[in-house]
Amino acid sequence: MKVASVQVEIKDDETKEQRILRVESILDTLKGYNLIVLPEIWATGYFSFDRYKEESEPIDGPFVESFSAKAKALSAYLFCGSFVEKDGDNFYNTSVMFDPQGRRIASYRKIHLFHYGSDEGKLLTRGHEVMVVDTDFGKVGLATCYDLRFPELFRRQVDLGAELLLVTSAWPHRRLMHWNLFNQVRALENQCFLISSNCVGTTRGTLLGGHSQVVDPWGVVIASGGEQETIVKAEIDLTQIKHIREIFPQLKHRVLTGSSEWREDI
Numbered sequence: 001m002k003v004a005s006v007q008v009e010i011k012d013d014e015t016k017e018q019r020i021l022r023v024e025s026i027l028d029t030l031k032g033y034n035l036i037v038l039p040e041i042w043a044t045g046y047f048s049f050d051r052y053k054e055e056s057e058p059i060d061g062p063f064v065e066s067f068s069a070k071a072k073a074l075s076a077y078l079f080c081g082s083f084v085e086k087d088g089d090n091f092y093n094t095s096v097m098f099d100p101q102g103r104r105i106a107s108y109r110k111i112h113l114f115h116y117g118s119d120e121g122k123l124l125t126r127g128h129e130v131m132v133v134d135t136d137f138g139k140v141g142l143a144t145c146y147d148l149r150f151p152e153l154f155r156r157q158v159d160l161g162a163e164l165l166l167v168t169s170a171w172p173h174r175r176l177m178h179w180n181l182f183n184q185v186r187a188l189e190n191q192c193f194l195i196s197s198n199c200v201g202t203t204r205g206t207l208l209g210g211h212s213q214v215v216d217p218w219g220v221v222i223a224s225g226g227e228q229e230t231i232v233k234a235e236i237d238l239t240q241i242k243h244i245r246e247i248f249p250q251l252k253h254r255v256l257t258g259s260s261e262w263r264e265d266i
């Protein structure tokens with residue numbers, strides 16, 4: 001299975017429309033890929049909080065429509081990253097997954113909004129639904145950036161059958177060490193493949209970290225971007241998940257120490 005993560009550069013002097021056109025032409029080079037992943041709020045720019053409300057769209061708006069058409073044209077699964085979704089009086093950080101026919105098969109509203117040097121928590125409403133979606137190649141868990149810090153979200157996805165974890169992000173360079181660790185650890189502890197897409201560039205004074213990754217279920221980074229706009233490409237074999245879970249059945253050895261069922265005396 002051929003996968004690609006598009007590491008988009010965010011520039012303050014580029015409009016949403018210009019960036020969408022640019023990314024669409026990058027996607028046009030990815031014919032033959034089975035799954036493509038894009039970053040978090042890349043069209044508006046994650047740190048352009050003043051543009052969030054004016055550039056928000058409903059889930060059936062032009063942003064989502066255009067990537068539905070792109071998934072169909074490429075005949076690929078496309079996780080088109082997130083955008084600012086408007087639903088009534090509320091705004092969400094919503095990511096969307098399309099199948100190769102261009103059907104919207106899942107949308108995920110970021111559960112853990114980011115509050116540190118970010119207006120996200122003030123402007124947006126958090127999501128409440130853990131998202132695992134069925135695809136032709138297995139079940140896929142969807143997550144967004146700061147979610148990476150919360151292992152229980154990913155473990156819940158695994159409990160729901162996820163074997164492949166997709167993470168759309170706008171993670172700053174100053175915490176790159178955390179980013180690299182979390183990418184590897186979330187894949188390793190859950191014995192899943194993980195594909196992340198991060199942004200690069202400097203936006204509103206923040207340098208974004210890049211280093212989008214494809215990590216295998218043994219925690220090995222099999223492909224990674226640097227700090228420039230690029231496409232991280234890899235070929236992955238999902239049968240590796242079953243194999244690793246068989247030879248090293250760590251997920252079967254869980255003891256529910258965090259649950260009310262846990263008792264110290266047994």
Ligand SMILES: NC(=O)CCC(=O)C(=O)O
Binds near residue numbers: 113149169
């Ligand atoms: N966009 C984000 O959620 C940023 C998260 C981040 O920078 C961090 O967790 O550190």
